Amino acid sequence: MNGESILFGLLNVAFVLLISPFFMMVIKKVKARVQGREGPHLLQGYYNLAKLFRKETLYSEYAGFISRIAPYAALSILLVAALQIPLIWIPEQELVTANIIVFLYLLVAGRLLIALLGLDTASTFGGMGSSREMSLSAIIEPVTVVVFAALVYVMGSFSIHGIFRTAMTTFPAYSPTVLLLSVPLFILIIVETGRVPVDNPETHLELTMVHEGMLLDTSGRNLALFELSHAVKQTLLMAILLNIVVPAGIALELSAFALVLGGAVFLLKGTVLCVIIGLFESAYAKMRFFQIPNFFMIAFFFSILTIFIEVMM
Amino acid sequence: MILTEVAPAWIRICLILVLVSGGFLLSSRSLKNLVRTYQLQSFLLVLIALGLVVLEGHTILLLVAALTLISKVFGIPAFIRLIQERMSIQQDLRFSYLRPPGALMLSILIILLVYVCFAQILEKLYAANSLFFLGSVIGVSLVLMGLIAVCTRRMAISKVIGYLSMENGVLVFGLFVTELPFFIEFVIIIDLIILVLLTSIMTVGIDSSIEEYKSRMKEFHLLSEEGGMS
Numbered sequence: 149m150n151g152e153s154i155l156f157g158l159l160n161v162a163f164v165l166l167i168s169p170f171f172m173m174v175i176k177k178v179k180a181r182v183q184g185r186e187g188p189h190l191l192q193g194y195y196n197l198a199k200l201f202r203k204e205t206l207y208s209e210y211a212g213f214i215s216r217i218a219p220y221a222a223l224s225i226l227l228v229a230a231l232q233i234p235l236i237w238i239p240e241q242e243l244v245t246a247n248i249i250v251f252l253y254l255l256v257a258g259r260l261l262i263a264l265l266g267l268d269t270a271s272t273f274g275g276m277g278s279s280r281e282m283s284l285s286a287i288i289e290p291v292t293v294v295v296f297a298a299l300v301y302v303m304g305s306f307s308i309h310g311i312f313r314t315a316m317t318t319f320p321a322y323s324p325t326v327l328l329l330s331v332p333l334f335i336l337i338i339v340e341t342g343r344v345p346v347d348n349p350e351t352h353l354e355l356t357m358v359h360e361g362m363l364l365d366t367s368g369r370n371l372a373l374f375e376l377s378h379a380v381k382q383t384l385l386m387a388i389l390l391n392i393v394v395p396a397g398i399a400l401e402l403s404a405f406a407l408v409l410g411g412a413v414f415l416l417k418g419t420v421l422c423v424i425i426g427l428f429e430s431a432y433a434k435m436r437f438f439q440i441p442n443f444f445m446i447a448f449f450f451s452i453l454t455i456f457i458e459v460m461m
Numbered sequence: 462m463i464l465t466e467v468a469p470a471w472i473r474i475c476l477i478l479v480l481v482s483g484g485f486l487l488s489s490r491s492l493k494n495l496v497r498t499y500q501l502q503s504f505l506l507v508l509i510a511l512g513l514v515v516l517e518g519h520t521i522l523l524l525v526a527a528l529t530l531i532s533k534v535f536g537i538p539a540f541i542r543l544i545q546e547r548m549s550i551q552q553d554l555r556f557s558y559l560r561p562p563g564a565l566m567l568s569i570l571i572i573l574l575v576y577v578c579f580a581q582i583l584e585k586l587y588a589a590n591s592l593f594f595l596g597s598v599i600g601v602s603l604v605l606m607g608l609i610a611v612c613t614r615r616m617a618i619s620k621v622i623g624y625l626s627m628e629n630g631v632l633v634f635g636l637f638v639t640e641l642p643f644f645i646e647f648v649i650i651i652d653l654i655i656l657v658l659l660t661s662i663m664t665v666g667i668d669s670s671i672e673e674y675k676s677r678m679k680e681f682h683l684l685s686e687e688g689g690m691s
Contacts, residue, residue, distance in 0.1 A: 324470075324477045331481075442488070445562040449484055452569050457477055460576060460595050 152402065153243040157231045159407070164230045164387075167415060168379035169193030171386070171422050178426025193379070200372035208365050210270035218265040219366070219373035222258050226380045229254040232308050233387050236410035237399040238316060239309075246308040248296050255292075255340065258381065259285055262374070266362030277361020284346070284358065284440065288339055291444045291451075295332040298451040299392070302329060302458050308388075316395040325461070326393055328454040333389040334424075335447035341382045343425065345435040345443060349378075383418070390417045464515045469592050472512040475505045476599045479633065480572075483606040486626050487568060487613070488561035490552050492545055495622050496538050502629055503533035506636075509596075513636060522636070525646055529632070532650045537625065537657055541618065555615040564613050571609075572602045586638070596637030603630030621660045628653055 173193040180187025189195075207215055232246030259281065266278035302325045303311040315326070339346050342359040351357050357364075363374055391398060397413025399406035435443060482502040489495050510526035513519065559567060579598050586594050607630055610623030628649060635646070 324473045327474060328477055328481070442560075442562050445565050446484075446488065449565045449569060450481075453477075453480065453484075453572070456569075456572055456576065457595075460598060461473065461591055 150243075152239065155402075156234075156237065156239060156243045159237060160230050160233065160235055161227050163235050163411060163414075164227075164233075164380055164383050165376070167418065168376065168383040169197060170415075171383055171418055172379045174419055174422035175426040175429070178423050179430050182427065182430035197372050197376060200375070201369055203368040205368035205370050208269040208271065210268075211365075212268050214261075214264050214268040215366075215370075218261045218268075219370040219377075222261050223373050223377040223380070225254050225258045225261070226377045226384065229384055230380060233384050234309065234312055234391065234398070235383075235387050236414050237402065237407055238312050238391075239402070240400070242307060242309040244309075247306050248300060248308055248311065249306065251308060252292065252296060255381070256285075256289070258377065262359075262362050265366070269365035271365050273357075273361045273364045277358055277364070280358045280437070281362060287441050287444055291332075291448045292336060292340075294448055294451045295336055298332065298454040298458075299329060301455050302326070303392075312391050312395070312398070315392045316398055316400070325454050325458050328450055328457060330389060330393045331450040332447040332454070333385075333392070335443070335450075337382065337385045337389065337425065338428070339444065339447070340385055341378065344429040345432040346440055348434050351434075386418055386421055387414070390414070390421060468512045468515040472509055472516070472592060473595065475509045475512065476596055476633070479505050479509070479603060479629070480599050483603045483626060483630075484565060484568060486610050486622060487564040487606060490554055490561075492550055492553055492616075492618060493542075495553070495619060496541050496545070499622050499625055499629075500534055500538040502626065503529055503538075506629055506632055507534065509633070510636060525632075525636075528646065528650060532654065533625070533629070537653065540657055541621070545618065550616070550618065553614060553616045553619045556613050557615050559609070559613045564609050567609055568602070568606045571605045572598070575601045575605070583638075593637045597634055600630050600632075600634030600637060603627070603633060606630070617660050621657055624656060625653060 170190060170193060173188055173190050176192075177187040177190060229251055231244050232251055263278040263281050266274035266281070268274075299311065300306055303314045305311050305314060337343075342349055347358040349359060351360065359378075363371065366374060394417055397410055397417070399410035479502055482498050482505065485498045486495060486502075489498065507526045507530050510522045510529065514522045514526070556564075576598050579594065579601070583594055583597060586597070604627050607623045607625075607627030610626060611620050614620050614623060631649070632646065
């Protein structure tokens with residue numbers, strides 16, 4: 149491991165931690181504006197995290213060691229995933245071994261930890277949330293695998309570095325397959341981050357909540373870590389979509405100017421995508437639980453279609 | 462010159478969007494969205510025809526594009542919208558045989574089947590021009606996807622959109638493989654307009670007698686109190 153690898157890792161982790169709460173707030177702001185409200189300040193996410201980090205952490209009397217390690221483990225897993233996703237700089241050589249299958253497993257490991265946390269607190273809401281999360285993930289996982297399979301087939305590489313590099317340097321921006329891929333990747337962001345119409349991150353209604361149900365007994369620093377890891381997960385998935393569909397602006401060489409420009413362009417692209425997500429969420433109502441697989445089917449359809457079209461062309 | 466270079470990519474994107482719109486016609490429950498999607502699908506056909514004019518130079522395709530624009534992008538959707546508004550139908554939630562996820566799965570299998578068959582039948586075309594091969598596969602797939610919509614939808618108005626989508630598939634196939642004569646395309650469009658008219662009439666009164674039919678027309682505001690069409 150050389151200095152460039154360490155710099156690459158540090159850049160990725162620092163940048164993703166820095167911008168993730170901002171993206172969450174952009175979506176909330178857009179949703180509020182659509183509803184005719186002022187909405188939170190764009191820096192409110194940072195204030196909330198600072199407040200939660202200062203608060204006392206309370207544990208259920210039944211909570212075991214899972215409740216104590218899960219918040220740290222969930223964030224650590226996602227930061228390992230962040231090491232693999234180039235956000236603002238794609239080096240010429242692959243500095244960190246990054247495989248799309250490893251990335252998938254890391255996402256699944258994070259989900260499993262949160263589901264275990266829901267069960268560990270021994271509350272009925274937590275158990276219900278975990279049960280729903282696992283039922284949904286049994287359907288999400290095959291679709292996610294097919295979406296990434298389409299991505300790998302089109303880009304011709306399992307390596308995330310290779311995929312991004314191909315999208316940046318050799319793949320034409322107007323390629324129909326890239327256009328098609330953007331739809332399942334967008335759906336994946338909605339599904340994996342538990343957004344409307346799959347789940348509503350702002351509800352605490354027992355009939356509808358999935359993700360929030362598992363975190364209901366979490367407080368203080370632990371809640372802050374979960375909020376942050378949720379935001380990081382969203383940014384990483386957004387980075388996959390953005391750096392493949394609109395790769396312009398990513399630094400290809402290591403220089404201060406290129407890195408600042410890459411960061412600024414990613415921030416801009418991410419903000420636009422967040423506005424689209426906010427508008428999408430506002431346009432749809434939450435689906436009934438048993439209707440949710442229909443939504444996944446659209447992602448599946450588009451992914452298979454992408455593979456077919458790539459074969460036919 | 463630049464147009465000739467851009468045209469193949471432009472046609473490819475339009476073809477894929479046509480296929481996507483076919484999938485959307487199978488899964489959408491809102492009738493307003495169904496009509497809008499059909500309108501968009503037809504507009505994409507206009508763009509494809511124009512792209513082929515640039516690429517091939519057949520000016521007859523300009524007439525096909527103009528005819529499609531007038532009849533399928535503006536005429537037929539406007540008429541279906543009028544019927545929808547009069548009858549206050551918003552959604553089609555009833556399906557037979559297959560629900561939208563099943564219909565989408567079946568359409569994936571159909572696209573695969575068409576591709577495998579055409580790779581054997583149109584082997585020379587595939588080797589000579591992959592764009593025309595893609596057009597032919599998507600055309601026939603769209604016909605079969607329209608057929609799925611006709612079989613799985615229960616409302617007459619949604620079935621009509623299935624038929625219209627089938628005809629769009631025939632047009633795509635005609636544009637890329639058989640060079641459908643303009644006259645036949647013109648006759649098909651007249652048939653389509655009659656189909657839409659007849660289905661609208663049947664939707665209102667298929668289960669009524671001739672005596673009841675007039676009152677049924679008035680009920681849905683399709684006939685004025687004086688007896689003229691409103």
